[in-house]
Amino acid sequence: MKTYTGGCHCGKFRYEVDTDLEKVIECNCSHCHMKGLVLSFISPEQFRLTKGEEAEATEYLFNKKKIHHLFCPVCGVQSFAWGTNSEGNVMRCVNVRCLDDVDLKTLTITAVNGKDY
Numbered sequence: 754m755k756t757y758t759g760g761c762h763c764g765k766f767r768y769e770v771d772t773d774l775e776k777v778i779e780c781n782c783s784h785c786h787m788k789g790l791v792l793s794f795i796s797p798e799q800f801r802l803t804k805g806e807e808a809e810a811t812e813y814l815f816n817k818k819k820i821h822h823l824f825c826p827v828c829g830v831q832s833f834a835w836g837t838n839s840e841g842n843v844m845r846c847v848n849v850r851c852l853d854d855v856d857l858k859t860l861t862i863t864a865v866n867g868k869d870y
């Protein structure tokens with residue numbers, strides 16, 4: 754497991770995340786498709802916001818409202834989110850595109866069919 758740093762485009766939000774980037778997903782639902790999100794889910798202990806307050810982010814909920822999509826009110830980038838999984842556990846989620854020095858071409862990205870759910 755490695756510690757990656759990341760954040761939104763303008764730098765209002767910065768975070769650290771402990772992950773091996775083993776499971777990275779690209780979902781084809783209307784929302785992820787529009788935003789081009791490439792996501793990695795981690796447990797809450799693996800995520801630390803180092804700059805910015807979570808309450809300052811704008812929240813967007815849709816469909817089953819299971820994932821709290823948070824985006825920066827300044828630059829509009831969604832760099833992290835949180836939600837609950839099917840077992841009801843709180844999960845964190847980072848947008849892999851927002852991690853520093855990660856080359857998406859080196860990752861195995863799993864396609865998730867969110868469009869039909």
Ligand SMILES: [Zn+2]
Nearest residue numbers: 761763825828
């Ligand atoms: Zn920003």
